[in-house]
Structures are given as C-alpha cells and as structure tokens.
Amino acid sequence: xxxxxxxALGNNRHNNSNGSSMNNLKDTTTLASNHVDVALIxxxxxxxxxxxxxxxxxxxxxxxxxxxxxxxxxxxxDPTQPSRLPHFVSLQNQYNVINNQLVSIxxxxxxxxxxxxxxxxxxxxxxxxxxxxxxxxxLLRKKTVPEVVDWVNESMxxxxxxxxxxxxxGNVTSLNDKFVDWCVQSMTEERDNYEFHGFQTMxxxxxxxxxASDNDVDMTKxxxxxxxxxxxxxKKLAMSVNELLKFIYQGVDPRVxxxx
Amino acid sequence: MAPLPVRVHTLLAMPYLKYYPKVEPGKVNQIxxxxxxxxxxxxxxxxxDHTPQIRARSVVHNERLGNDVWTIQLSDIxxxxxxxxxxxxxxxxxxxxxxxxxxxxxxxxxxxxxxWVQGHRFFHNRIIIELTRIFVANxxxxxxxxxxxxxxxxxxxxxxLLDRSGQFLVRAYVNVAKMTDVDALSRANxxxxxxxxxxxxxxxxxxxxxxxxxxxxxxxxEKP
Numbered sequence: 001x002x003x004x005x006x007x008a009l010g011n012n013r014h015n016n017s018n019g020s021s022m023n024n025l026k027d028t029t030t031l032a033s034n035h036v037d038v039a040l041i042x043x044x045x046x047x048x049x050x051x052x053x054x055x056x057x058x059x060x061x062x063x064x065x066x067x068x069x070x071x072x073x074x075x076x077x078d079p080t081q082p083s084r085l086p087h088f089v090s091l092q093n094q095y096n097v098i099n100n101q102l103v104s105i106x107x108x109x110x111x112x113x114x115x116x117x118x119x120x121x122x123x124x125x126x127x128x129x130x131x132x133x134x135x136x137x138x139l140l141r142k143k144t145v146p147e148v149v150d151w152v153n154e155s156m157x158x159x160x161x162x163x164x165x166x167x168x169x170g171n172v173t174s175l176n177d178k179f180v181d182w183c184v185q186s187m188t189e190e191r192d193n194y195e196f197h198g199f200q201t202m203x204x205x206x207x208x209x210x211x212a213s214d215n216d217v218d219m220t221k222x223x224x225x226x227x228x229x230x231x232x233x234x235k236k237l238a239m240s241v242n243e244l245l246k247f248i249y250q251g252v253d254p255r256v257x258x259x260x
Numbered sequence: 261m262a263p264l265p266v267r268v269h270t271l272l273a274m275p276y277l278k279y280y281p282k283v284e285p286g287k288v289n290q291i292x293x294x295x296x297x298x299x300x301x302x303x304x305x306x307x308x309d310h311t312p313q314i315r316a317r318s319v320v321h322n323e324r325l326g327n328d329v330w331t332i333q334l335s336d337i338x339x340x341x342x343x344x345x346x347x348x349x350x351x352x353x354x355x356x357x358x359x360x361x362x363x364x365x366x367x368x369x370x371x372x373x374x375x376w377v378q379g380h381r382f383f384h385n386r387i388i389i390e391l392t393r394i395f396v397a398n399x400x401x402x403x404x405x406x407x408x409x410x411x412x413x414x415x416x417x418x419x420x421l422l423d424r425s426g427q428f429l430v431r432a433y434v435n436v437a438k439m440t441d442v443d444a445l446s447r448a449n450x451x452x453x454x455x456x457x458x459x460x461x462x463x464x465x466x467x468x469x470x471x472x473x474x475x476x477x478x479x480x481x482e483k484p
Binding site: 114117234235237238239241242243244245246247248249250251253254255 | 270272274295297372373375385394396424425426466468469472473475
C-alpha cells in the first residue's frame with residue numbers, strides 16, 4: 001500500500017510544490033488489502049484531474065503575480081502605496097482562462113464521479129500537509145527507514161554470528177520456521193471461517209454432502225424428484241413481472257385471470 | 261446508505277362511474293380517467309408476522325387507519341417509443357389531515373384492491389433498488405375465521421403472498437423531479453443501464469411491458 005501512496009506523493013512533489021490543497025485529490029488510492037493490486041488504482045481519472053488542477057494553480061499564480069507586480073505601483077519608491085490594477089484586457093483574459101479551467105475541472109469531476117466517490121484520498125483534507133510535511137513523507141515512504149534497515153542488518157548479523165559460533169543453535173531458526181508455518185496455517189483457517197462462497201448455507205452444503213455420501217441411492221433419487229416436483233410447482237405458481245406490475249398499477253389479479 | 265425496509269400499504273381506487281366520451285371522427289379525445297393509488301407506510305403495530313401466518317390491519321375493518329398520512333398517486337402510461345429504460349410520469353400529493361376514505365368517495369372513487377408490500381430498499385448513487393413481495397388478504401382463511409368467531413371481525417386480517425412461489429420483485433429506479441428535465445432523465449437512463457450491466461448474471465433486469473404499468477382506466481376497460 002505504501003508504494004502507491006509514495007507514488008502519488010512523488011507525483012506531487014515533481015509537479016508542483018505550492019498546490020498543497022490539491023494533494024488530497026491526487027492521492028486517491030484503493031485500500032484493498034496489504035497486497036496492492038496496482039490495476040485497482042483509478043489512474044486515469046486522477047491523472048486527468050491532476051493535469052487540470054496544476055494548470056489552474058499555474059494560472060492563479062500568474063494572476064496573483066500580476067496583481068502583486070511592483071511595476072503596477074505608481075510610486076516605486078514607496079512600497080506601502082496600494083498598487084494599481086493591471087490593464088483590464090489582461091485581467092479579463094486571465095479571468096477567462098481560469099473560468100474555462102474551472103469548467104473543465106467540474107466536467108472531469110462529474111465524469112469520474114462514481115470512481116472518486118468510492119475512493120479515499122490520503123492524506124485526508126484535514127491533515128496539515130505543509131506543517132507536517134516530514135511526518136507525511138515518513139508515513140508514505142516506500143523504502144524502509146534507514147534506521148530499520150540498520151536494525152534488520154544488525155539482527156541478521158547477530159543470527160549469523162550465533163549460528164557460526166554454535167551450530168546447534170540452528171534449531172532456533174527451524175523452531176522459528178515452524179512457528180511461522182503454524183501462524184500462516186491458522187491464519188488461512190481463520191480466514192476460511194469468515195470467507196463465504198457460493199449461494200448455499202452451511203446447512204445446505206452439509207445436506208448435499210450427506211446426500212452424496214448416502215448409500216441409499218433410491219432415497220436421494222426420490223428426494224431429488226420430490227424437490228424437483230416442488231420446484232416445478234413453485235415455477236408454475238410464479239407470476240411474471242408484467243403480471244405483478246399489472247396488479248400494482250391496475251389491480252388486475254393474475255390469480256383470477258389464470259383461473260378464467 | 262444503509263438499506264431501508266419497504267412497508268407500503270396501498271389502496272387502489274377506481275372511479276364509481278366510468279366516463280365514456282362520445283367518439284367522434286376527427287376529434288381527438290384528451291379526457292382520460294386514472295386509477296388512484298393511495299399509499300402509506302404501515303407501522304409494525306399494524307403488522308403481525310408469525311410466518312407463515314401474517315396478519316395486518318386493513319382499512320376495510322379499521323376505518324381509523326384512514327386518518328394516517330396517506331399519499332395519493334396517479335401514474336400515466338410509460339412513454340412510448342424505442343427506449344432502453346421505462347419512463348413514467350407519476351403525480352403525487354400527500355394528505356396530512358382528515359380521513360382519506362371519505363375523501364376518495366367525494367372524489368368519486370371507490371376502493372378496488374388493497375395490498376401490502378414488504379421488502380427492502382437499497383441505494384446506489386441515485387438509484388433506488390427495491391426487493392419486494394406483495395401480500396393480499398387471504399379471503400378463504402378470513403371467512404373460515406369469521407365463521408369460527410361468530411362473525412366478529414378480527415383486528416388484523418390474515419394475509420397471503422400474491423405470488424405464492426415466494427419470489428421477490430426487483431425494481432431499480434431513479435426519481436426525477438420533472439418529466440421535462442431531459443438532462444436528468446438521460447443521466448438517470450445511463451446510470452440505470454450501468455447498474456443493469458453491473459448486476460448482469462445476478463439479476464437480469466429487463467424492461468417490463470409498457471401496457472402493464474398503465475394506470476389509466478380507459479385501457480383497462482378495453483381488456484376482457
């Protein structure tokens with residue numbers, strides 16, 4: 001999971017440094033499981049939003065620059081003087097550009113509405129991205145932190161040394177492996193207990209299994225036929241959608257019609 | 261959004277007197293009569309579920325039920341033409357005070373059918389998906405009980421499934437505020453088609469016959 005987050009964050013850092021408000025939109029990722037399925041990441045909608053948003057920030061920055069530009073100041077000697085507005089033609093042009101970009105963002109948001117609604121963005125909008133930038137980078141880091149790498153190396157070395165100094169202690173690792181195997185096995189067992197497949201209940205499955213193992217074939221055959229007959233009867237009774245709708249809208253009772 | 265239960269108590273009313281406009285050549289008759297559907301949400305107090313025996317309060321024996329909040333609904337025939345989904349104009353108005361039963365009489369309508377709908381309602385974006393079953397009065401059991409009780413009417417009457425096979429009716433629909441809002445209609449259309457594709461194999465959603473969703477009286481009387 002961390003790899004996607006890292007990727008998304010990496011994009012941000014490459015593409016713009018001042019659009020912290022936009023990180024939230026771009027960092028949309030799927031939190032499916034620890035195992036990341038890259039195909040699940042809705043890259044296309046995110047990318048289309050990202051380009052549009054970065055265009056918008058650029059135009060906004062340009063507008064801000066032109067408003068704050070010192071060349072607008074009627075009295076350059078006194079920077080406290082209120083600056084004049086740029087020429088209205090240039091303002092209007094920029095306004096038009098920004099307006100168009102906003103429209104295009106809205107269209108893109110609408111087009112990908114369902115995808116965006118069903119995905120979470122990290123960090124969340126409330127997260128102080130600029131203030132806690134270090135924390136974010138640490139959290140979204142793809143590689144292990146150098147400290148951790150050191151720890152891992154240290155313990156590996158320790159184990160190596162122990163084995164070298166005392167070959168009998170190799171049993172420790174095999175014990176460890178056994179424990180790991182047991183963990184994996186019990187985990188899969190537990191998972192199977194909570195994962196459901198198919199459309200049958202446990203009781204039904206048990207019945208099916210019992211039926212199959214039953215030596216009395218005639219019994220099962222008879223039961224099968226009974227079930228089949230019952231099903232057919234129900235099928236005969238079943239009303240079509242049109243019949244039901246006719247009852248709802250017109251009060252025409254299909255049972256009366258069938259009798260007649 | 262979490263699924264909600266569907267509990268709709270419906271009365272279907274038809275006009276006392278049918279109006280037969282004089283058919284004149286070259287004159288298009290625009291006058292149509294509609295059946296009225298009056299609906300309310302039944303409460304758990306009105307319902308008694310000892311499956312398979314289900315009982316409910318009926319307006320026939322509990323006229324006070326008419327004082328509840330009822331919604332009057334008229335539905336036009338669904339739009340004609342080659343369509344991928346069904347669009348139907350529905351007019352609705354909620355009556356918040358007074359008894360609805362005398363009101364219907366004043367309108368010139370009489371109750372024709374009463375039924376109860378029970379099921380679940382799911383929400384998917386703007387789409388509402390309903391899984392419902394229709395219950396109607398079980399007249400046979402009712403009459404037998406009446407005999408046993410020496411014609412004293414019970415508070416709740418026995419019900420039975422209209423479709424005794426027990427299957428559910430699955431309906432997916434989007435409510436659009438105005439029939440003239442073409443944008444909203446086409447948006448709803450695409451959403452429904454997407455859902456149809458998504459649910460393919462699980463539920464095969466298909467368009468029902470337009471004539472079966474016609475709430476007008478005129479077409480009903482033509483049928484045998």
